[in-house]
Amino acid sequence: xxxxxxxxxxxxxxxxxxxxxxxxxxxxxxxxxxxxxxxxxxxxxxxxxxxxxxxxxxxxxxxxxxxxxxxxxxxxxxxxxxxxxxxxxxxxxxxxxxxxxxxxxxxxxxxxxxxxxxxxxxxxxxxxxxxxxxxxxxxxxxxxxxxxxxxxxxxxxxxxxxxxxxxxxxxxxxxxxxxxxxxxxxxxxxxxxxxxxxxxxxxxxxxxxxxxxxxxxxxxxxxxxxxxxxxxxxxxxxxxxxxxxxxxxxxxxxxxxxxxxxxxxxxxxxxxxxxxxxxxxxxxxxxxxxxxxxxxxxxxxxxxxxxxxxxxxxxxxxxxxxxxxxxxxxxxxxxxxxxxxxxxxxxxxxxxxxxxxxxxxxxxxxxxxxxxxxxxxxxxxxxxxxxxxxxxxxxxxxxxxxxxxxxxxxxxxxxxxxxxxxxxxxxxxxxxxxxxxxxxxxxxxxxxxxxxxxxxxxxxxxxxxxxxxxxxxxxxxxxxxxxxxxxxxxxxxxxxxxxxxxxxxxxxxxxxxxxxxxxxxxxxxxxxxxxxxxxxxxxxxxxxxxxxxxxxxxxxxxxxxx
Numbered sequence: 001x002x003x004x005x006x007x008x009x010x011x012x013x014x015x016x017x018x019x020x021x022x023x024x025x026x027x028x029x030x031x032x033x034x035x036x037x038x039x040x041x042x043x044x045x046x047x048x049x050x051x052x053x054x055x056x057x058x059x060x061x062x063x064x065x066x067x068x069x070x071x072x073x074x075x076x077x078x079x080x081x082x083x084x085x086x087x088x089x090x091x092x093x094x095x096x097x098x099x100x101x102x103x104x105x106x107x108x109x110x111x112x113x114x115x116x117x118x119x120x121x122x123x124x125x126x127x128x129x130x131x132x133x134x135x136x137x138x139x140x141x142x143x144x145x146x147x148x149x150x151x152x153x154x155x156x157x158x159x160x161x162x163x164x165x166x167x168x169x170x171x172x173x174x175x176x177x178x179x180x181x182x183x184x185x186x187x188x189x190x191x192x193x194x195x196x197x198x199x200x201x202x203x204x205x206x207x208x209x210x211x212x213x214x215x216x217x218x219x220x221x222x223x224x225x226x227x228x229x230x231x232x233x234x235x236x237x238x239x240x241x242x243x244x245x246x247x248x249x250x251x252x253x254x255x256x257x258x259x260x261x262x263x264x265x266x267x268x269x270x271x272x273x274x275x276x277x278x279x280x281x282x283x284x285x286x287x288x289x290x291x292x293x294x295x296x297x298x299x300x301x302x303x304x305x306x307x308x309x310x311x312x313x314x315x316x317x318x319x320x321x322x323x324x325x326x327x328x329x330x331x332x333x334x335x336x337x338x339x340x341x342x343x344x345x346x347x348x349x350x351x352x353x354x355x356x357x358x359x360x361x362x363x364x365x366x367x368x369x370x371x372x373x374x375x376x377x378x379x380x381x382x383x384x385x386x387x388x389x390x391x392x393x394x395x396x397x398x399x400x401x402x403x404x405x406x407x408x409x410x411x412x413x414x415x416x417x418x419x420x421x422x423x424x425x426x427x428x429x430x431x432x433x434x435x436x437x438x439x440x441x442x443x444x445x446x447x448x449x450x451x452x453x454x455x456x457x458x459x460x461x462x463x464x465x466x467x468x469x470x471x472x473x474x475x476x477x478x479x480x481x482x483x484x485x486x487x488x489x490x491x492x493x494x495x496x497x498x499x500x501x502x503x504x505x506x507x508x509x510x511x512x513x514x515x516x517x518x519x520x521x522x523x524x525x526x527x528x529x530x531x532x533x534x535x536x537x538x539x540x541x542x543x544x545x546x547x548x549x550x551x552x553x554x555x556x557x558x559x560x561x562x
Contacts, residue, residue, distance in 0.1 A: 010048040038062040053190040185209035270302025281314040363394040450482040469503045
């Protein structure tokens with residue numbers, strides 16, 4: 001019983017009291033103990049369960065238990081002498097007794113014996129006699145009603161109940177006004193439920209009353225209770241939805257949660273359940289029950305595409321607050337899949353990459369997220385640099401090179417194509433067996449811009465590291481042809497001459513390059529001397545003499561002695 005009371009399971013507590021009391025014909029406890037339990041049961045039925053018909057039953061049983069006790073006889077006799085009590089009890093006794101009781105012509109024993117022989121003596125308990133008997137025991141006088149509220153006529157015989165509740169339901173002003181008139185539909189529904197066992201009729205009565213008084217919260221709660229008992233879940237959801245509009249903010253969340261669970265489980269309406277859970281999150285942004293419900297719907301695929309953004313907008317702050325990074329990342333993935341705007345998608349993906357690279361420590365997932373950022377904004381150099389590092393850490397360099405080539409195919413701007421080709425070359429160069437692909441990317445950059453210094457240096461480094469001196473000489477010559485500055489051209493030509501003489505031993509090609517140096521700078525004495533040496537080695541005397549004929553001109557230009 002302590003457990004039921006602590007958990008507020010009042011129905012089971014009342015049932016336990018009934019078991020403790022035993023049958024009325026053979027009580028298991030003493031009168032004092034029984035009266036204490038009856039008082040407690042009456043209080044629970046009236047205040048907690050709001051079932052006054054059940055409270056009436058417990059009061060009736062207390063009256064029947066206390067009536068034969070000699071202790072209460074003087075109190076009952078004193079009450080019987082009061083003329084006003086006869087007027088209040090006119091519904092239960094023959095009309096002639098009222099006047100005789102007022103004139104004192106009815107013997108008290110006769111009056112008392114009639115009261116004991118009454119088929120439902122609890123009807124007398126409702127009237128003013130309760131005030132006298134309550135003084136003997138507090139449990140016997142808590143149930144009080146005014147004379148006009150006395151349901152003794154309806155409860156006097158079982159067979160008259162159906163007629164009485166119908167008459168009360170159709171009585172003028174039965175569902176209007178205030179006070180007892182407003183409580184009439186609830187009392188009628190309790191009679192139909194408890195005495196007749198017809199919950200469907202009770203539900204119909206309360207529905208009619210709710211149509212007349214749509215803002216009556218008590219009617220809606222009673223209707224929800226009866227609909228749940230009869231198993232009308234759709235009607236229960238409708239009643240709960242009407243309660244939501246009348247509840248204050250503090251009471252709205254539990255009602256919405258109850259409705260959402262019914263829509264999710266019993267009625268199998270995931271879209272409506274999603275809307276209900278979202279309303280709960282609006283009222284209580286940290287409701288764990290609502291979050292769990294939305295997560296279940298997500299896992300089952302019950303959230304519509306158009307609702308994913310709304311759900312994510314509610315769950316992402318909760319995950320950030322509770323630091324549930326895995327859930328946070330999963331929700332961002334779902335949000336990215338339905339976001340059409342490129343800038344919004346990029347922001348979500350960058351945050352997703354930070355989560356994967358940081359607290360989740362998943363380099364492969366971070367690479368995948370950042371790769372999608374690169375596809376949205378390939379011109380961002382910081383994204384490309386970070387992507388290369390993640391690809392190296394996750395072992396995704398081939399995938400990165402392939403994705404960069406896909407992006408390159410969709411780009412027409414020359415400057416951006418050069419940047420992407422340089423990016424491909426960097427990725428391919430980091431792979432030992434992909435040097436040729438890196439060289440091809442760099443040559444493609446030089447085709448777009450022959451003077452691209454970064455591509456030239458990277459390609460020259462690759463060729464030099466591979467000791468491919470002929471290719472290095474050709475690269476230098478091609479660059480020299482496109483340079484406008486004479487000094488830079490001469491420097492490159494001398495590099496090519498050194499490669500021919502020291503590495504390739506190609507004097508003929510070196511001689512040709514020296515001639516080009518002489519044509520660019522006729523005063524270059526070093527070029528003349530190297531050219532003389534090459535001619536002498538080749539035994540080209542005539543050409544050597546022509547070279548000597550031009551030597552004085554060089555000397556005069558340089559102010560050298562003969």
